[in-house]
Amino acid sequence: MNITSQQSPGTRFRQRVSAQSPLQIVGTINAYCAMLAEQAGHQAIYLSGAGVANASFGLPDLGMTSLADVLEDVRRITAASQLPILVDIDTGFGGALTIARTIKSMEQAGAAAVHIEDQVQQKRCGHRPNKAIVTSEEMVDRIKAAVDARTHDDFVIMARTDALAVEGMESAIERACLCVEAGADMIFPEAMATLDDYQRFTQAVNVPVLANITEFGKTPLFSREELASVGVQLVLYPLSAFRAMSKAALNVYQQLNEKGHQRDLTIDMQTREALYQTLNYHHYEQTLDRLFLKETTTD
Ligand SMILES: C[C@](O)(C(=O)O)[C@H](CC(=O)O)C(=O)O
Numbered sequence: 001m002n003i004t005s006q007q008s009p010g011t012r013f014r015q016r017v018s019a020q021s022p023l024q025i026v027g028t029i030n031a032y033c034a035m036l037a038e039q040a041g042h043q044a045i046y047l048s049g050a051g052v053a054n055a056s057f058g059l060p061d062l063g064m065t066s067l068a069d070v071l072e073d074v075r076r077i078t079a080a081s082q083l084p085i086l087v088d089i090d091t092g093f094g095g096a097l098t099i100a101r102t103i104k105s106m107e108q109a110g111a112a113a114v115h116i117e118d119q120v121q122q123k124r125c126g127h128r129p130n131k132a133i134v135t136s137e138e139m140v141d142r143i144k145a146a147v148d149a150r151t152h153d154d155f156v157i158m159a160r161t162d163a164l165a166v167e168g169m170e171s172a173i174e175r176a177c178l179c180v181e182a183g184a185d186m187i188f189p190e191a192m193a194t195l196d197d198y199q200r201f202t203q204a205v206n207v208p209v210l211a212n213i214t215e216f217g218k219t220p221l222f223s224r225e226e227l228a229s230v231g232v233q234l235v236l237y238p239l240s241a242f243r244a245m246s247k248a249a250l251n252v253y254q255q256l257n258e259k260g261h262q263r264d265l266t267i268d269m270q271t272r273e274a275l276y277q278t279l280n281y282h283h284y285e286q287t288l289d290r291l292f293l294k295e296t297t298t299d
């Protein structure tokens with residue numbers, strides 16, 4: 001066992017946040033995407049709540065998926081990749097005891113970090129209108145329940161506030177400060193519009209702040225450098241690969257329908273050989289050969 005694997009996922013996540021400013025966290029909607037992110041040199045990955053709903057269930061991001069649904073995807077990803085993973089647990093899936101169960105289950109499934117938000121249970125995507133949030137007291141209780149439930153002190157509890165759209169900037173910052181007081185390790189201010197908005201958060205709290213750079217939403221596609229200049233320590237791309245994959249898949253389905261062949265499409269496909277390299281396929285095949293081929297040939 002090497003030193004890396006002896007450290008908890010939370011410890012590795014915290015180290016990577018400290019080492020890179022900001023740490024880029026890429027959304028991986030399934031185990032294979034996690035392997036691809038690792039191959040591309042990324043240091044941290046993300047399981048999006050919207051991604052679980054959209055990709056695993058064909059549902060919108062409106063609080064319709066359960067703890068069990070998200071856990072299944074976390075387990076599949078942590079079995080396939082060593083990268084520390086931040087998991088979107090929406091509102092925690094219930095009251096204090098359910099939040100405690102969510103945290104313990106996420107740790108057991110090998111997650112490094114979670115983010116929990118202050119929207120009402122009947123949540124919406126953070127970049128859509130008509131969001132509603134719970135009181136700051138209730139949000140603080142969510143954070144306390146989460147922090148109290150973790151087994152390992154380094155497991156990261158990140159507080160997300162959706163308050164900007166509902167109550168404005170002052171309230172959002174106040175909520176962030178209350179969450180930090182209650183033990184939140186990191187802050188996720190949702191749907192910011194300017195770099196100055198981020199700066200106000202990084203100045204107000206003494207814990208790392210995450211910028212959610214999701215496409216086609218309320219936040220401009222700020223670069224890593226721009227975010228670094230206002231003190232942001234984590235930058236999230238929750239669904240970038242998923243959006244690209246979805247468009248590519250739709251194109252393949254349409255072209256097959258229209259042309260009756262895929263000859264013009266293979267140029268954009270990952271080859272069998274590249275797939276096998278990512279999966280370490282040949283190693284598995286050799287294991288099979290070593291175990292069984294000799295026996296059959298000597299029979
Ligand atoms: C980060 C997010 O919570 C997610 O589930 O990935 C979404 C992303 C999106 O819908 O673009 C959100 O920002 O609410």
Ligand SMILES: [Mg+2]
Binds near residue numbers: 050
């Ligand atoms: Mg989400």
